[in-house]
Amino acid sequence: MCNSILFIINCISKRETPPNFTSLQFVMISRTTIDNVFETARVEEVIGDFVQLKKSGSNFKGLSPFSDERTPSFMVSPVKQIWKDFSSGKGGNVVSFLMEHEHFTYPEAIKYLAKKYGIEVEETEQTDEQKQQANERESLYLVSEFAKEYFHKTLLETEEGKAIGKSYFKERGFSDATIKKFSLGYSPEGWTAFTDEALKNGYQLSYLEKTGLTIVKGEKKFDRFKGRVMFPILSMSGRTLGFGGRILKTDKKAAKYLNSPESEIYHKSKVLYGIYHAKQSIAKEDNCYLVEGYTDVIQFHQRGIENVVSSSGTALTPEQIRLVNRLTKNITVLFDGDAAGLRASLRGVDLILEQGMNVKICTFPEGEDPDSFAREHSLEDLTRYLEEQAQDFIAFKASLLANEAKNDPVKKADTIRDMVVSISKIPDVIKQEVYIKECSRIMDISEEVLFNTLAQLLQKERRDASKKPVSQKEQMEVVPNTPQQVKKVDVQYELERKIIELLLLYGMVEEEFEDLILETNEAGEITFSPEKSNAKVFEKIYLDLQDDEVEFTNPEFKELYFEIIERLNQQQEFKIETLVNQLEPEKAEAITDILMQEEKYQLHDWERKEIYVKEKKYTISQIVSETILNLRRELVTKKIVELSTEVKELTEESQKENSLQDIVDYITLKKILSEKLRRVL
Incomplete structure (x- = not known):
């Protein structure tokens, strides 16, 4: 009986050590470099560049960067140097985060960390054959990175670039340091100047076409951005996704600004210009300034305000808002003093409110925009102006719409309803009540009427949602009413x-x-x-x-x-x-x-709920x-x-x-x- 529990066969056998995964698969980077990166990189610092993290015991928590959520399910452990996203099930170390979030390959993640922490990368040079063997997505990144460097070099080192491109940026008041920081560039006037140089360096025409850098029509090919100053558009991790190009000569047939077309790596609705340079400042200041143009962003940075991004002239999208939401809950939208269609621009504010974020609005004096105002004022004056003039969205909307309504009762009623519509977008019921009270005070109307209007709007939204046609996939399958079996614990x-x-x-x-x-x-x-x-x-x-x-x-x-x-x-x-x-x-x-x-139980913040x-x-x-x-x-x-x-x-x-x-x-x-x-x- 002494051996009565020894009934499982196959004793523990000796097992050979598996081959080292990283050293075998990624021979381009030396083992020493990889070890140095892992010893130096801090998971909370790296992820903190992409996600707003808050202390939670010995760990940090934040909103998942892999799903749309309003309560944190993302946890980072500085002690163990690992992270876990409970909403998607993903997890791992600092490198796996970059591979998941930025779609880096392993070597690219290592290089990104090495650059961040100032570690020299020991590697062998890639051959033309290895460049061609890279998968399509990586090839698009490689082509875009080459283009950024080519345009920047052309601006700084060629006579045409200096005379036309650099002169333009100098006229805008940009310093050499700013031009370098944002990798501003110039695309020559020649029809195929860039394309010829890219092909000469071993980049395939198919990838030049897919990124939109080269336009191919039959046997002919020519540069999309010829004769334009170039603004590279970077991802949150600094990868080159696409470009914005501004024409300098007067040509009624050509668009003033031209952006890269949609590609596998560039989706304009999911990108914010300047997010790479602004992310750390946004998290630090716990606020993000949102402007419209490239030069607005650059001029603010040069003046000393770095927590600023741009929607690049496109209508604001939920995906863009979520990029900011990972870093801060606060957005200040900056409008030009004479912005046409300001009321239409306010629709973006409702989108921000839907994401549960706090919104302020600031307008500049008539005839001014963020670029010109920042150029003409000191950092102290600019900072003071932004602090003093930024209004809560409800106060701004009330003043704007009230001016339009004036003494017209019908228009005033429409104005009030418009404000309540914005309040209805806010997911937090406490904030809704606070704003209803504020709206009541500003517009001199009873809270009861506003609350009734809000209730009607919310009820209508629910009815509309229930009437929405259900796709075949979404339709519920009718099954017999049988008792649900509880999954047995293994x-x-x-x-x-x-x-x-x-x-x-x-x-x-x-x-x-x-x-x-x-x-x-x-x-x-x-x-x-x-x-x-x-x-x-x-x-x-x-x-x-x-x-x-x-x-x-x-x-x-x-x-x-x-x-x-x-x-x-x-x-x-x-x-x-x-x-x-x-x-x-x-x-x-x-x-x-x-x-x-x-x-994961720290995510629930039980103590705040007195549990x-x-x-x-x-x-x-x-x-x-x-x-x-x-x-x-x-x-x-x-x-x-x-x-x-x-x-x-x-x-x-x-x-x-x-x-x-x-x-x-x-x-x-x-x-x-x-x-x-x-x-x-």
Whole structure:
């Protein structure tokens, strides 16, 4: 009976160390560079460039950058140097975040981090053949990056570029430092100047056409942006997505501004000009200035206000607003003093309100725009003006629409309804009530009337939503009214997962454990005799599972178990971030999911709701012992079920008696384990 729980076959076998994923797959960058990047990069700093993070205990939390949400489900652990997005299930280290969020390849993510932290990248030069072998998306990025550098070099180093392009930027008041910061450029007048240079450098015509840099008509080809000054449009991580080009000569047939066409990498509705240079300042100032043009953004930066972006002349979209929403909840929209169709522009304000953001509006004196005003005023004067003139959206809209209505009662009624429509877009009911009260005060109308109007609008929205035609995919399938089956918990899966977690968190910690020695007393009963000993957590787990000949049933956990045990056994200092950084993305994500599972409860901010959750007070030795005992009990339970099934098929009485006795012994063993577990708990 001493070996009664040793029923799982296949003892733990020796496993060879897997090849290092990063060093094999990405030979272009040296191992030294990769190690330096991982040692230097801080996950909270890198992700903080893309997502507004707020402290939550020892971690940070924020809105998911992978889904549209209004309550945080995104968690970053500075201690473990990992992140987890509970809304999408994604997770991993600093590199995996860049690969998921910015669609970087592994080498590009490493290069991005190296540039951010000033680390020299050791790599071999890519050949023309390797450039051609890059996948299409990466090829589009490569072509766009080449174009940015070509236009910038042309502006600074050619006679035509200096005389035409640079002279224009100097007239706008841009310094050399500003021109360099925004990589401003110039596309020569020649019909194929850029295209010829790109082809000469090994870039394929098909990619030049797909990015819109070259227009191809039959056998003819020519540059889209010829004779224009160039404004590169960058992603939040600094990748070149497309371009805006301004023509300098008077030509009624040509558009004043011309943007890159939509492509696989450039979607104008999802991009904000200047977001790359503004992201850190937006998060720091907790506010974003929204302007209309490229030069507005650049002039503000040059004056010293960097938390500014532009919609590049296009109507504001929800995707653009969500880009800002990751960094701040506050937007100040800046309008030209003589902006035509100002009322139409206010529709963008309603979109911002729908995203649950706080909106202020500031207009400049007649005849001025953000560019000209910033050029003519000092930083101190500009800052003071923005602070003093920025109005809450409801006050601004009231003054604007009230001026239009004047003494016309009908127009005034329309104005009030227009304001209530904006308030109805706000998802927060508390904010709705505050704005209704403010609207009542400004427009001198009773709150009751405004609240009734708001209720009617919201009710109409719900009715319209219910009348919206449902697509075939969205239609509900009629199924029989049968009781819903509750998904059964896989106990062994959860216990194996817990063992991985314990190894990761406490593997090298030495604790005093109470081992259970299985014995039979004088009365022939099975008992456990306690025996105390000191051991590291990983040694305790490994030896106990080996003694019981337990093998993991989940293949993913099984691989992770051996990987972790081997590292703990060989390394004097075990770091989770080092392990995560060296594993394949799938394994790294699995580890992240395990480690961050407990952390997700911090997202709910229970204390703010006056709900106080008791923290676990287990000692490490207790929780390790409890997990192992639970696994033993689960395995014993499965053995009882297995034997009970077998005994029904036996025909000989002697075999039945032996099997029944085994079942009794296992039931006794399970009872002892259960009693021991209650004592531990």
